[in-house]
Amino acid sequence: MIADxxxxxxxxxxxxxxxxxxxxxxxLFEKHLxxxxxxxxxxxxxxxxxxxxxxxxxxxxxxxxxLVGLMPLASKAVAMFKSPHTGNLGESHAGGRTxxxxxxxxxxxxxxxxxxxxxxxxxxxxxxxxxxDATTLWGMRHATTAARVIRENESGAGxxxxxxxxxxxxxxxxxxxxxxxxxxxxxxxxxxxVFGSKKLKAVVIAGKHSLPVADRRAYRRIYxxxxxxxxxxxLMKKYHDLGxxxxxxxxxxxxGLPVRNLQQTRLDDPRxxxxxxxxxxxxxxxxxxxxxxxxxxxxxxxxxxxxNEPYFYKTTMISYDYEPIYALGTMLNITDPAGFLRLLxxxxxxxxxxxxxxxxxxxxxxxxxxxxxSTRETLGLNLAWGDSATYILAVRNIVxxxxxxxxxxxxxxxxxSSVYGGQEFALAFGGNEMPGYHxxxxxxxxxxxxxxxSHLDNAGYSIDQKPTAPPPTPETLVDALMKxxxxxxxxSSLVICFFARGIYTPEVxxxxxxxxxxxxxxxxxTQIGESIYRRKYAFKVREGFDVEHLRxxxxxxxxxxxxxxxxxxxxxxxxAYAKARLEG
Amino acid sequence: MRxxxxxxxxxxxxxxxxxxxxxxTGMGGMAESCIFVTSIGGMERGFKVVVCRACxxxxxxxxxxxxxxxxxxxxxxxxxxxxxxGCGRCAAACVVGAVQWxxxxxxxMICIHCGYCVNYCPHGVLAMIPTENHALAEETAQ
Numbered sequence: 105m106i107a108d109x110x111x112x113x114x115x116x117x118x119x120x121x122x123x124x125x126x127x128x129x130x131x132l133f134e135k136h137l138x139x140x141x142x143x144x145x146x147x148x149x150x151x152x153x154x155x156x157x158x159x160x161x162x163x164x165x166x167x168x169x170x171l172v173g174l175m176p177l178a179s180k181a182v183a184m185f186k187s188p189h190t191g192n193l194g195e196s197h198a199g200g201r202t203x204x205x206x207x208x209x210x211x212x213x214x215x216x217x218x219x220x221x222x223x224x225x226x227x228x229x230x231x232x233x234x235x236x237d238a239t240t241l242w243g244m245r246h247a248t249t250a251a252r253v254i255r256e257n258e259s260g261a262g263x264x265x266x267x268x269x270x271x272x273x274x275x276x277x278x279x280x281x282x283x284x285x286x287x288x289x290x291x292x293x294x295x296x297x298v299f300g301s302k303k304l305k306a307v308v309i310a311g312k313h314s315l316p317v318a319d320r321r322a323y324r325r326i327y328x329x330x331x332x333x334x335x336x337x338x339l340m341k342k343y344h345d346l347g348x349x350x351x352x353x354x355x356x357x358x359x360g361l362p363v364r365n366l367q368q369t370r371l372d373d374p375r376x377x378x379x380x381x382x383x384x385x386x387x388x389x390x391x392x393x394x395x396x397x398x399x400x401x402x403x404x405x406x407x408x409x410x411x412n413e414p415y416f417y418k419t420t421m422i423s424y425d426y427e428p429i430y431a432l433g434t435m436l437n438i439t440d441p442a443g444f445l446r447l448l449x450x451x452x453x454x455x456x457x458x459x460x461x462x463x464x465x466x467x468x469x470x471x472x473x474x475x476x477x478s479t480r481e482t483l484g485l486n487l488a489w490g491d492s493a494t495y496i497l498a499v500r501n502i503v504x505x506x507x508x509x510x511x512x513x514x515x516x517x518x519x520x521s522s523v524y525g526g527q528e529f530a531l532a533f534g535g536n537e538m539p540g541y542h543x544x545x546x547x548x549x550x551x552x553x554x555x556x557x558s559h560l561d562n563a564g565y566s567i568d569q570k571p572t573a574p575p576p577t578p579e580t581l582v583d584a585l586m587k588x589x590x591x592x593x594x595x596s597s598l599v600i601c602f603f604a605r606g607i608y609t610p611e612v613x614x615x616x617x618x619x620x621x622x623x624x625x626x627x628x629x630t631q632i633g634e635s636i637y638r639r640k641y642a643f644k645v646r647e648g649f650d651v652e653h654l655r656x657x658x659x660x661x662x663x664x665x666x667x668x669x670x671x672x673x674x675x676x677x678x679x680a681y682a683k684a685r686l687e688g
Numbered sequence: 689m690r691x692x693x694x695x696x697x698x699x700x701x702x703x704x705x706x707x708x709x710x711x712x713t714g715m716g717g718m719a720e721s722c723i724f725v726t727s728i729g730g731m732e733r734g735f736k737v738v739v740c741r742a743c744x745x746x747x748x749x750x751x752x753x754x755x756x757x758x759x760x761x762x763x764x765x766x767x768x769x770x771x772x773x774g775c776g777r778c779a780a781a782c783v784v785g786a787v788q789w790x791x792x793x794x795x796x797m798i799c800i801h802c803g804y805c806v807n808y809c810p811h812g813v814l815a816m817i818p819t820e821n822h823a824l825a826e827e828t829a830q
Binding site: 173174176204207208252255261262263285286287312313314315316317320321323324327331335388389390391392393394395396397399401403421 | 700701702703704707710711714715716717718719720721724725726727729730731732734790791792808810811
């Protein structure tokens, strides 16, 4: 590490005592680079076994990496915490400006512990932390209003990030999210609820810093190489043009798009809520995360008249991506784009994870259809496929939790189905609601074995879609998933966006790290990836994770995938092999 | 040639131009950037891209007490950092806010219209325009 690199500064904030201090930890960054690698070490240091995720001492860890602020497409922030959703490892990544703001404010990591006695928001800038009273912002219906107040009160426009929660986080819905820059999300595993348990409404981080490099000429050379590759890449063009929503039509065509709680894998007419359809009818603006030439963020402009007042309109700007389209669109059989956008907007304004919310609603709809629950539980709501207006009312109930049923829904589909039945169609994997791919066995195995139960852990959906001859055995599938997940630990320690994984090859990563003052050869990088993976797995085991206890929802074996019916015996064989490998 | 914002509506807020401007000096980060991009009240409303307009009679130079900023014949100013005492009057005098500030060295960051940032704007927001065509370029821009 270059001697005066501010990356080594770890900022500790204690919300119980309104204090903060900085520790220099070059050891952490030298050994584990940053991002996920440093975060898991800090989690081991600050989160003892069996910690209640809502205990005041439970840590929130935010990390950035050595390439942030130096290289394009390296601007993801990593959050680690004890997940209130799974009771195990909580890890979530977000784009926006968070990673750049942490680095430019002069830190490599931030650790927030304690719980405030009154609602607060934090302002981290100019080497100091301010604790601001957020009493008046607590309980606001629209989280965007609270964010607007903070934006106007605080300085640093243009060089800051604003992380904030909504009512779902305040009310500790276990899959409440944290939004950053309005449109990017620490979505999964309930970081928002941990904020809420600490009475932490928002965190503002701002700053401008010069970052040293080891060799100025080499720096500009590797920068240009990555930049040129990014703007010439067809994948990058795809994400710039239509965004991740471009995946809707291909997944529909191959029959891998989960529809009606995965009872089907195709829509009658996918076009209206496809990337193409939304772009034609609604696309209002495109945005980019800091230091990203791609700009995959797509914002729909939903223009609606007020019913009782002619010529009076409101225009709502709503960010859409593939996963929310899947969860709040296809999974619920909502194909009317305006209805989908209205539902998505409500989910975002309460601060819920869109993916988990959609899967929870899909389970509840099927449970109602099958008579496991009645309108007594739903408080009169007739949840029905495609009925976005009723889903909007149900979402409010999940946040406000007026009865036992909605209190159960607020804990996710694994818990709700353990109380009301219907586990066979409760689509959670490792306790986390499923992502939008029924592409084959690798997708499902990937979520089960992925250490944060995310499709981004190991991209099984991608393995499914690249058939090989001969086809993979259960064992080779597991090997491929683990190899990918281990390399992704390197990428997420450098907080490189996974969309750029094709550009950041091991050779490019080495060259970029060299100018950042972290010379590492290929073998060292591989070893770092394996070691981070092991450290995360060790945390999971300590908190009770066991491959043997993983539940395979029956539904995935009832609905054909593009690769045919999934073979349960083969999946079990894969899990047994994975367990042996992990414990070996 | 002058650096010109030809269409701020195409700006996606990536700030690659700010990083590029700092990188001219060989440093990472944004502290040394002379260009500034910020949202106009929430990202959904778009961005403003603030660049030096290379005034013919630059107010920033007029208020400088130490002649650290000297007007250039083609418009704009040249900074003599050794003369600068960091009083900040130049930044206050620029109504468009184009004088950026490097707090690490307490000096203004003054755009020299080198056009390095233009090479890193993938969305056509920025361009280098011959000084005589500058007014026309701005007129046709959004």
